[in-house]
Each structure stands twice: as structure tokens, then as C-alpha cells.
Amino acid sequence: MTTIPATPASSIRLAPSILSADFARLGEEVRAIQAAGADLVHFDVMDNHYVPNLTIGPLVCEAIRPHVSIPIDVHLMVEPVDALIPLFAKAGANIITFHPEASRHVDRTLSMIRELGCKAGLVLNPATPVDWLDHVMDKLDIVLLMGVNPGFGGQKLIPGTLGKLRAVRQRIEAHRAGGGQPIWLEVDGGVKTDNIGEIVRAGADTCVAGSAVFGAPDADGGYAGVMRELRRRATL
Numbered sequence: 362m363t364t365i366p367a368t369p370a371s372s373i374r375l376a377p378s379i380l381s382a383d384f385a386r387l388g389e390e391v392r393a394i395q396a397a398g399a400d401l402v403h404f405d406v407m408d409n410h411y412v413p414n415l416t417i418g419p420l421v422c423e424a425i426r427p428h429v430s431i432p433i434d435v436h437l438m439v440e441p442v443d444a445l446i447p448l449f450a451k452a453g454a455n456i457i458t459f460h461p462e463a464s465r466h467v468d469r470t471l472s473m474i475r476e477l478g479c480k481a482g483l484v485l486n487p488a489t490p491v492d493w494l495d496h497v498m499d500k501l502d503i504v505l506l507m508g509v510n511p512g513f514g515g516q517k518l519i520p521g522t523l524g525k526l527r528a529v530r531q532r533i534e535a536h537r538a539g540g541g542q543p544i545w546l547e548v549d550g551g552v553k554t555d556n557i558g559e560i561v562r563a564g565a566d567t568c569v570a571g572s573a574v575f576g577a578p579d580a581d582g583g584y585a586g587v588m589r590e591l592r593r594r595a596t597l
């Protein structure tokens with residue numbers, strides 16, 4: 362049984378995106394990132410409809426589940442979303458996030474995720490207004506802010522992400538001050554050692570990193586080396 366810690370083992374949570382892993386050796390890859398200190402496995406689901414790419418589904422989630430004990434963080438880039446949610450919950454997902462534009466009934470979809478025993482979250486694209494959060498704060502365990510347009514790994518962080526992170530952080534703190542539940546603020550896309558400091562200072566507590574982790578040269582300590590460096594720069 363995977364338990365999700367209330368606070369990360371270190372100051373931030375790191376969620377390597379397996380989009381940049383070697384898909385021919387996925388079991389080995391997820392074991393390696395867990396051994397190297399990852400807090401979550403970020404699992405990117407793309408449907409060639411909501412985004413122009415096609416990746417992995419519940420069968421692959423189920424296949425990697427026995428290889429790790431850390432939570433699997435499923436990021437749905439699919440439209441429509443509802444039919445896939447029970448399949449991912451059954452396949453061992455612990456966190457399920459989706460893009461609000463891709464659901465007809467956002468409130469209902471969030472409730473469904475929680476009823477299935479998973480943490481629920483909304484994902485905001487670079488041009489998606491933060492107002493989407495307004496009437497569902499009570500139903501959120503996580504907000505995932507895209508630092509790039511979704512669909513591909515290895516893109517550059519869009520600078521406007523930092524201001525948006527600050528805006529969402531403010532909403533989360535106001536919600537907490539009013540007695541609301543904790544909500545994680547995760548950022549996805551373009552996170553590297555040279556920008557993670559400003560990303561965390563702008564309010565992120567959870568960082569996805571795909572190409573930065575899986576592209577890490579062995580000479581720099583491989584996955585463990587880059588994750589150590591990401592944490593170090595995040596706290597400078």
C-alpha cells in the first residue's frame with residue numbers, strides 16, 4: 362500500500378516524468394528513480410486528441426506499480442477524461458490530475474477521483490486562467506501548473522509561469538488561512554537545475570522534471586546526482 366506523505370522528505374517533492382525514460386526498460390527506470398530519491402513517479406497520459414502526442418495508459422500504470430512504493434502521479438492529457446479515471450485508480454494511481462477544459466463537469470470529475478481513493482487535481486495550461494480554481498478549492502489536493510504547452514518533453518519554461526505560480530500560491534494560502542485543506546502546487550515542463558530556484562521561490566512545492574532527470578549524464582552522478590542538485594538549487 363502506497364502512502365502519500367503529508368510533507369516531503371526534503372524541502373520540495375521531485376517527480377521525474379517517465380515521458381523521458383527508456384520505455385523499453387520502464388520497470389528498471391522507475392526503480393532507479395525511486396532509489397535515486399524521487400518522491401513521486403510522474404506519469405504522462407496523452408491521447409493524440411487533447412494533445413498532439415500519444416503515450417501510455419492504465420496497462421502500463423499497472424505494469425510499473427509493483428516496481429515502486431512511491432506514489433504514481435497520473436497527469437491526464439486526454440479528452441474526455443471521466444472514463445479513464447476508474448481504470449487508472451484500479452491500476453494503482455495515487456494522484457490523478459486533469460485539464461479542466463477537457464471535462465464537461467469539472468466538479469463531478471474531481472469528486473469521482475477522490476471517491477476512488479486518489480488525490481485529485483486540476484492542471485492549468487500556460488493560457489488557462491487561474492479562475493478555474495475559484496469554485497473547486499475544497500475539492501483539490503493539488504494544482505498542477507504547466508510551464509510549457511502540454512504534449513512533449515524537453516521544452517523551455519514559459520517565463521509567465523513564475524507570475525502564475527505566485528498567483529496560485531496566494532490563492533492556496535488564502536484558502537488555508539480560511540481553514541481549508543492543504544493543496545500541493547506542482548509545476549510541470551521546463552524545470553531544470555538553472556531555474557528550479559526561482560520556480561520554488563515563486564511558490565512551487567512539487568516539481569516535475571523529465572528531460573532534466575532522465576537526460577542526466579552519468580558523469581554528473583546520473584539520476585541521483587541531478588536530483589541532489591535540483592534539491593540543492595531549490596533551497597538556495
Ligand code: DX5
Pocket residue numbers: 378380381403405436509510511512513514515516549550551552569570571572573
Ligand atoms: C508535457 C508533460 C511533462 C513533460 C516534462 O506535456 O506533461 O510532464 O514530460 O518534461 P520536461 O521536464 O522535459 O519539460
Ligand code: ZN
Pocket residue numbers: 378403404405436549569
Ligand atoms: Zn506531465
